[in-house]
Amino acid sequence: MPEIFIDGVAVAAKDGQTVMEAARDAGVYIPGFCWHPQLSVAGNCRLCMVEVEGETGGWMDIACNMPATRGMKVLTNSPRVRERRKVMLEMVLLNHPVDCGVCDKAGECMLQDYHYEHNGAPSVSTVPKVRATKFHDLSSRILLDNERCVLCSRCVRFTREVSRSHALGIVARGDHSLVRCDEKRSLDDDPYSDNVVDICPVGALLSRRFLYKSRVWYLQKTPSVCPGCERGCTIDLWHRKAEWRLNALDARHNTAIERVTPRENPAVNGPWICNKARDLPDLLERARAEGPMLKGRRVAMAEALAAARQLVEAARRPVALVSSWGSNEELAAAHAALAGRFRCHVKADHAPRPGERLADDLLIRPDKNPNGRRARELFGEAPPALEGADLVLAWGEGFDFADVPRGARTILLNAFLAPENGHADAFFATTLQTERAGHYTNFAGTVSAFTPICPAAPHTVDAEAVFAALAVRPRVSA
Ligand code: SF4
Ligand code: SF4
Numbered sequence: 001m002p003e004i005f006i007d008g009v010a011v012a013a014k015d016g017q018t019v020m021e022a023a024r025d026a027g028v029y030i031p032g033f034c035w036h037p038q039l040s041v042a043g044n045c046r047l048c049m050v051e052v053e054g055e056t057g058g059w060m061d062i063a064c065n066m067p068a069t070r071g072m073k074v075l076t077n078s079p080r081v082r083e084r085r086k087v088m089l090e091m092v093l094l095n096h097p098v099d100c101g102v103c104d105k106a107g108e109c110m111l112q113d114y115h116y117e118h119n120g121a122p123s124v125s126t127v128p129k130v131r132a133t134k135f136h137d138l139s140s141r142i143l144l145d146n147e148r149c150v151l152c153s154r155c156v157r158f159t160r161e162v163s164r165s166h167a168l169g170i171v172a173r174g175d176h177s178l179v180r181c182d183e184k185r186s187l188d189d190d191p192y193s194d195n196v197v198d199i200c201p202v203g204a205l206l207s208r209r210f211l212y213k214s215r216v217w218y219l220q221k222t223p224s225v226c227p228g229c230e231r232g233c234t235i236d237l238w239h240r241k242a243e244w245r246l247n248a249l250d251a252r253h254n255t256a257i258e259r260v261t262p263r264e265n266p267a268v269n270g271p272w273i274c275n276k277a278r279d280l281p282d283l284l285e286r287a288r289a290e291g292p293m294l295k296g297r298r299v300a301m302a303e304a305l306a307a308a309r310q311l312v313e314a315a316r317r318p319v320a321l322v323s324s325w326g327s328n329e330e331l332a333a334a335h336a337a338l339a340g341r342f343r344c345h346v347k348a349d350h351a352p353r354p355g356e357r358l359a360d361d362l363l364i365r366p367d368k369n370p371n372g373r374r375a376r377e378l379f380g381e382a383p384p385a386l387e388g389a390d391l392v393l394a395w396g397e398g399f400d401f402a403d404v405p406r407g408a409r410t411i412l413l414n415a416f417l418a419p420e421n422g423h424a425d426a427f428f429a430t431t432l433q434t435e436r437a438g439h440y441t442n443f444a445g446t447v448s449a450f451t452p453i454c455p456a457a458p459h460t461v462d463a464e465a466v467f468a469a470l471a472v473r474p475r476v477s478a
Contacts (some may be wrong), residue, residue, distance in 0.1 A: 013068035105203030134162035139187035165190035165192030232442035255454035288431035290461030296422030324369035327438030337471035
């Protein structure tokens with residue numbers, strides 16, 4: 001462990017660390033566009049220049065590529081360092097359009113922040129800026145504004161080192177350099193492509209989903225878990241802050257998921273997620289089931305619960321199909337209510353979609369349901385089988401009424417609008433993970449929490465509450 005001195009303070013660097021890594025571990029922030037903790041060192045933005053003190057006057061070097069060596073004395077905020085940062089930012093801004101007023105990255109842009117902290121002066125250029133491509137179609141999901149690009153190469157390194165699609169590169173030289181897609185590859189084939197939007201330090205890479213939808217300062221992020229597969233990546237759901245509530249426009253703007261980003265978690269997904277998580281609004285914002293029903297007739301919740309209890313009491317061979325999208329808490333409630341009384345099977349609510357990557361060695365897992373492991377721990381591994389059932393309780397999606405034995409009665413719990421909801425003898429519209437708190441256990445046994453972003457939809461009920469009600473046996477009169 002080499003001891004180095006950063007701004008006069010002794011720091012124990014780890015073996016093999018660079019000055020940048022040792023400084024950040026010690027809480028000293030050294031700016032930089034191209035350096036990223038999960039990518040190789042490019043050393044091209046030169047913004048992380050620090051001064052190394054030496055007997056002959058010392059020297060300047062980039063902290064991201066300088067090994068921390070015993071006794072090294074580094075200054076991160078000396079007059080020489082401040083001057084060098086200012087000059088580098090002046091150079092970056094020579095051709096940058098500074099169109100922050102219409103840029104999606106405004107509010108979380110490193111260039112904006114660094115300019116205010118380390119430069120702040122008007123442009124020194126007296127010649128017109130070099131123009132480049134605006135709104136270049138990088139893929140069906142991502143647009144590129146080359147005028148905003150600072151050529152840090154983070155996006156290129158991501159596709160080479162993390163997603164390994166090798167889809168991006170830099171063509172031409174100097175002022176004419178452009179990030180471009182490889183002619184023989186498509187960024188559309190990279191299921192992790194949207195991570196480049198997050199790691200782009202400026203607003204050069206733009207998500208079509210989020211383009212001009214909101215300003216980030218109107219939004220807040222809430223921790224959640226991606227239910228797209230059994231990896232259970234931790235994510236942030238971005239939605240409108242209560243103090244910026246819209247009254248004149250469609251009220252759905254106030255509860256909508258505006259964007260999804262990774263919530264860094266070394267135990268599960270590191271700083272990345274796949275594109276399926278980015279598209280969660282398509283899944284979670286589908287039309288919702290409208291309320292409790294008996295054979296398609298809308299009834300009050302108490303009436304539906306009483307009818308369901310009677311069905312359970314009357315059944316001799318009841319079978320339950322347990323949702324692998326249920327939270328740990330809901331599964332525990334289902335287990336307490338059903339196990340011993342029902343023959344229980346875990347079902348897959350969602351199967352892989354056509355063309356979806358089944359699995360890889362980065363994040364994506366073959367089971368496209370978030371809580372199959374916990375469900376199978378509680379209810380066993382036996383595949384769904386309904387033979388001989390006189391009552392079928394089906395929870396969640398992925399259930400086909402055609403499989404119900406002739407004459408059997410049905411209780412269905414589903415959050416979304418579906419024609420078969422009206423076929424059930426008793427139906428309950430359930431809440432979503434965006435409306436309640438809970439936990440999922442991923443394939444490796446790691447438990448992650450999700451929290452609500454909006455109130456429950458009208459006439460919905462937590463599956464937990466339905467199971468608790470079914471567990472209560474009617475009193476036997478004397
Ligand atoms: S598009 Fe963004 S991430 Fe890629 S090189 Fe340009 S600034 Fe860097
Ligand atoms: S790897 Fe699985 S859990 Fe992670 S973001 Fe993709 S679909 Fe969601």
